[in-house]
Amino acid sequence: MTRQTVREAAESASYPLFIPFIMAGDPNKETTIELALTMQEAGAHILELGIPYSDPLADGPVLQRSALRALKHGMSLTEAIELIPEMRKKGLTIPVIIFSYYNPVLRMGIETFIEKLTENEADGVLIPDLPLEESEELSTLTKKVNLANISLVAPTSSTRLEKIAAQAEGFLYCVSSLGVTGTREEFPPEAYAFIEEVKASSEVPVAVGFGISTPEQVKRLQGSADGVIIGSAIMKKVEGLQAELEHEAKRRDALQSIQQYVEGLLAVPSSHQQ
Amino acid sequence: MTRQTVREAAESASYPLFIPFIMAGDPNKETTIELALTMQEAGAHILELGIPYSDPLADGPVLQRSALRALKHGMSLTEAIELIPEMRKKGLTIPVIIFSYYNPVLRMGIETFIEKLTENEADGVLIPDLPLEESEELSTLTKKVNLANISLVAPTSSTRLEKIAAQAEGFLYCVSSLGVTGTREEFPPEAYAFIEEVKASSEVPVAVGFGISTPEQVKRLQGSADGVIIGSAIMKKVEGLQAELEHEAKRRDALQSIQQYVEGLLAVPSSHQQ
Amino acid sequence: MSKVYPDDKGRYGAFGGKFVPETLMFALEELEQAFEQAWNDEAFMNDYHHTLEEFAGRPTPLTYAERLTEKLGGAKIYLKREDLLHTGAHKLNNAVGQALLAKRMGKKKIVAETGAGQHGVATATVCARMGLECKVFMGEEDMRRQSLNVFRMELLGAEVVPALSGSKTLKDATNEAIRYWVSNVEDTFYLIGSVVGPHPYPKVVRNFQRIIGDETKQQLQDIEQSLPDAAVACVGGGSNAIGMFYPFLEDDVELYGAEAAGMGVETSHHAATISKGTKGVIHGSLTYLIQDENGQIIEPYSISAGLDYPGIGPEHSHLAESGRVQYEAVTDDEAMEALKELTRTEGIFPAIETAHALHLAFAQAKKMSKDQILVICASGRGDKDVNTIKESLEREVQS
Amino acid sequence: MSKVYPDDKGRYGAFGGKFVPETLMFALEELEQAFEQAWNDEAFMNDYHHTLEEFAGRPTPLTYAERLTEKLGGAKIYLKREDLLHTGAHKLNNAVGQALLAKRMGKKKIVAETGAGQHGVATATVCARMGLECKVFMGEEDMRRQSLNVFRMELLGAEVVPALSGSKTLKDATNEAIRYWVSNVEDTFYLIGSVVGPHPYPKVVRNFQRIIGDETKQQLQDIEQSLPDAAVACVGGGSNAIGMFYPFLEDDVELYGAEAAGMGVETSHHAATISKGTKGVIHGSLTYLIQDENGQIIEPYSISAGLDYPGIGPEHSHLAESGRVQYEAVTDDEAMEALKELTRTEGIFPAIETAHALHLAFAQAKKMSKDQILVICASGRGDKDVNTIKESLEREVQS
Numbered sequence A, B: 001m002t003r004q005t006v007r008e009a010a011e012s013a014s015y016p017l018f019i020p021f022i023m024a025g026d027p028n029k030e031t032t033i034e035l036a037l038t039m040q041e042a043g044a045h046i047l048e049l050g051i052p053y054s055d056p057l058a059d060g061p062v063l064q065r066s067a068l069r070a071l072k073h074g075m076s077l078t079e080a081i082e083l084i085p086e087m088r089k090k091g092l093t094i095p096v097i098i099f100s101y102y103n104p105v106l107r108m109g110i111e112t113f114i115e116k117l118t119e120n121e122a123d124g125v126l127i128p129d130l131p132l133e134e135s136e137e138l139s140t141l142t143k144k145v146n147l148a149n150i151s152l153v154a155p156t157s158s159t160r161l162e163k164i165a166a167q168a169e170g171f172l173y174c175v176s177s178l179g180v181t182g183t184r185e186e187f188p189p190e191a192y193a194f195i196e197e198v199k200a201s202s203e204v205p206v207a208v209g210f211g212i213s214t215p216e217q218v219k220r221l222q223g224s225a226d227g228v229i230i231g232s233a234i235m236k237k238v239e240g241l242q243a244e245l246e247h248e249a250k251r252r253d254a255l256q257s258i259q260q261y262v263e264g265l266l267a268v269p270s271s272h273q274q
Numbered sequence C, D: 001m002s003k004v005y006p007d008d009k010g011r012y013g014a015f016g017g018k019f020v021p022e023t024l025m026f027a028l029e030e031l032e033q034a035f036e037q038a039w040n041d042e043a044f045m046n047d048y049h050h051t052l053e054e055f056a057g058r059p060t061p062l063t064y065a066e067r068l069t070e071k072l073g074g075a076k077i078y079l080k081r082e083d084l085l086h087t088g089a090h091k092l093n094n095a096v097g098q099a100l101l102a103k104r105m106g107k108k109k110i111v112a113e114t115g116a117g118q119h120g121v122a123t124a125t126v127c128a129r130m131g132l133e134c135k136v137f138m139g140e141e142d143m144r145r146q147s148l149n150v151f152r153m154e155l156l157g158a159e160v161v162p163a164l165s166g167s168k169t170l171k172d173a174t175n176e177a178i179r180y181w182v183s184n185v186e187d188t189f190y191l192i193g194s195v196v197g198p199h200p201y202p203k204v205v206r207n208f209q210r211i212i213g214d215e216t217k218q219q220l221q222d223i224e225q226s227l228p229d230a231a232v233a234c235v236g237g238g239s240n241a242i243g244m245f246y247p248f249l250e251d252d253v254e255l256y257g258a259e260a261a262g263m264g265v266e267t268s269h270h271a272a273t274i275s276k277g278t279k280g281v282i283h284g285s286l287t288y289l290i291q292d293e294n295g296q297i298i299e300p301y302s303i304s305a306g307l308d309y310p311g312i313g314p315e316h317s318h319l320a321e322s323g324r325v326q327y328e329a330v331t332d333d334e335a336m337e338a339l340k341e342l343t344r345t346e347g348i349f350p351a352i353e354t355a356h357a358l359h360l361a362f363a364q365a366k367k368m369s370k371d372q373i374l375v376i377c378a379s380g381r382g383d384k385d386v387n388t389i390k391e392s393l394e395r396e397v398q399s
């Protein structure tokens, strides 16, 4: 069976298309591999595999701390990409997107990066600090090898929205509200109008991220967005279970409880788990 | 018997005309009175009675410390002047000069100051920070009541020497060398030429002060100066004997040793004590 | 050497650009437009120049260092005295310019980052003067080391926010300021402190700092009827250096930038971005930076807080690569010696940042002839550094 | 108000004169002659002005305090920015002038006194610049409190000598400097720090500081085509005040001097020489001073080290007695409030000395009308005082 592309996975999901973000190496490789599978188990359609970075300026405190822990354990872009085959071996079938700041990618060399991604069966990339204007070089290469280069739009994108939406691949990452990643109790009222505007402009599915941490938010987005990206909420849970996750004997239980937590977030009336 | 004037006392002395300086109130009134008599005993021809001052800028460390001690014990210009009759009562016959910085005098009022001096049988005044140009007011008053207003000349007086010498009263205070009061092992070689120059310009006797602390110095000055003013050397001795001087029973012995010390300084071949 | 940099993508040759989250892109476009309009608006430029003159103390003198010149026996040395600017360093030129721009854009809130506090104080100062709200991010570690500057900013009415992430120093304060800006981009102006960050910041800051070089050129013309033969500046982010260099780029003037070698470029304790760095992206800009083999940014080291930055303005990367400017790394010790020399010989007590330029300048001056002229950008005064210098000299005596 | 003061005895009305040991009289006569010649020598005056411009940063700006003016609702307030002068206060004007005079007189050694270190740093600075040997007396207690300024002077190559006598503060440092001068008067120039001391010092220092008022007059003429209606300055020894006032003495300008009331003139902790002092002689000059009933000088108190002097320049005593200048005493707390106000409203962080003038100026400005103009002499910057201010505000919060 060939894997779905990112776009296929996104388009075939019924609400909510679920895209979890997990940080590679927090607290260790084994957990990351297991966590990927747990997410698939919990209903993930696409996985965002985060690369820890020393200066993650689009991230809030939860993901900053998560990155620091991962770095302390020696995680790197190379190693993170090489986790994908191990995940696949253990049964991961959903598309995997590498989420990295641009500097580690540049340091590796863009061509090497693309080679490594294809070699290791990644399905897409998301570079949060590479806006449309700077991404031509990368896009040209990703297009050649059929990797989805995921674009983001933000409430401030304004006149840029059309242009970005027109070039979107896989799905369009809609930043819910101003600010960095992290959990938000509620979105500002104008967020919903914005999401609908994005949805209207986009040919690919629209997933909303930045701040999603309650079932109410997921419920409230139904009808406007196609799905949700959840990162900080998951990694906060991971942070709370550090000791257990580092301890092989306790890891299973910890993952179990993360899975339940995530399922709880997604538990909207018309569940996708049919 | 009427007292000699300052000038008479100065002129009648054979070498060395001896003018000791003692600080009123260091360490207490009783000592000051006794010390005056001791100095007379040791051969003093004229007494300089110093008024302690908070900011004695012509004085070196020994007299600064002496003034501080006296101030701590409550000595003041008024009280110091009022010590003179007590000295006289105990037998002091030599002329007494009040040595004070100008500020305490001004604070008292110049006229009151002069009145107090005559009332209390002082014989002269010496204000180290009142040069010729500023002393007219005081001189006018001292002349009226026959008080000697002692002038100083310094190695830097240069063209001023003639003018100052011409107006000198009592004796001329010749500052041995640049600097503040205090003991000096030796005078600079040019000091002697300067003293002779002063001597040649002066109609009144010339006494050299600032730094005299050895019999050799006193000997060396013979022939050029008429006499010596000794202050820091004496008050240094007083400083060394503080405890004894404050203790009534031990005061006599302390004074005795000061007398011997001073006599030692003055022991030049042709002693004045005939 | 053509000056049509940056191009319309904000690139200086291969360097520069806008590597920021999408959320900020619109704000950068808006800033670029506003800046281009302002820069061509006579009323705005009058305001800028007037504020620099009546408030900040421009023009700053160009001081001939006669005793130093004689002592070194080479080129005539002149010092451009940014140390005499209000708040003690060139930083205010830029803070004044950007704050006026913020006002013109109708923004009432300012956010800035600061390392040792120099840019923070400059920013808090202009905000007080212009009635703007001011928030300054500063690494928690730096706040501890520079508590008096924190107090000064607070006296000026600014809120100083500790940056708790990473190594808790300038790099992290910058990250935090950007993060704050991302969250408040609609009503907040980010007032960056050097020629770093995403386009158009490196250009904006350069233009507000070029007054250093413009004045120098004019003053030297008046005094010596000539261009200098060489100009030297220290390089942290690179704002005083570009301010001095820019007006001379197309002239026959040798240009030298001194970066911080810390304990030595052969050690791991330095901030020698050009000498030892590699290309990458930091704070939104493609430039040289100090990073490990995985592209993680390494915390730099310099005795001088203002040079202690892992990146460098993209225009400098370009000028280094094109060979137009020579960059050399100067160690802590070399800078300290030069600082003592200038203080004792000329009665000018420079910032430790400036002292790096001094060392390089002295070395060049000695190689030059007596009829040549060398100017040094005296970027700031040393008062802020007295404690550091004292400790460093005491250590020296002990060892 | 005639300006032919001082007369040829060095008197300003009843005040001034030369109350010094005979040893110094010749040196004072020599100084007087040298000064009069120099002051009338175009080459010397060019040197003086050139050094102030190219080295010290003159002219200093006259800054319109717009936000403050609006807030107070009275006179238009201008600040004469001596805080922007090299080394941070007006003190350098005088140090430059006297050091040039010393060189002209062929003296290679300089002695000076200092309290907080401001004049000491200014003196050490010009000595470094001109290659003169420099010795600064400083009270042992002040050296402890201002150890960083001691270090600065030493970096500048000066020798700082602790004054161990009396209360070990400025008064005693001055005594020691004079004592040292008495001993070395032949080759040493005494560079006094304010308009105090024996004639001709008060005149020498006034003349070297009048540039403050001269520039102010010219600048205000250029900006407002008018004289100010009032001018305000703080008074320690009185050099910045006389520098500001002197050029306006014969004009229709109200003049106000702020002296330090410390904890209040009703307490024994103040330095309010005019308000609470009596006539006497201090450091060679007849003037008002703080003394007890026996004529012993009392150690004054002010939070501001530069106003903490028991005397005042004799010309001020005269101006007070003649009524030409109004002197008022400002408490520590009032000064502190004014300091905070200026910092927050205008982005100018003044010295605590200056803050005394600010308090008085704010009070006057409020009483004046909007078409009137008040200038304040901003004598120095507050950087040197950060520690003191911090401690004081912390105390305030606690109590």
Ligand SMILES: Cc1ncc(COP(=O)(O)O)c(C=O)c1O
Pocket (backbone or CB within 6 Å): C089, C090, C091, C116, C118, C119, C193, C194, C195, C234, C235, C236, C237, C238, C239, C240, C241, C305, C306, C307, C351, C353, C354, C379, C380, C381
């Ligand atoms: C005095 C001084 N010089 C130089 C610098 C370095 O900055 P830049 O390279 O942007 O001029 C700083 C930074 O704080 C500084 O304070």
Ligand SMILES: Cc1ncc(COP(=O)(O)O)c(C=O)c1O
Pocket (backbone or CB within 6 Å): D089, D090, D091, D116, D118, D119, D193, D194, D195, D234, D235, D236, D237, D238, D239, D240, D241, D305, D306, D307, D351, D353, D354, D379, D380, D381
């Ligand atoms: C900033 C400042 N202002 C004022 C003064 C007071 O001195 P003056 O009264 O001589 O101007 C000082 C003295 O140190 C000072 O540093």
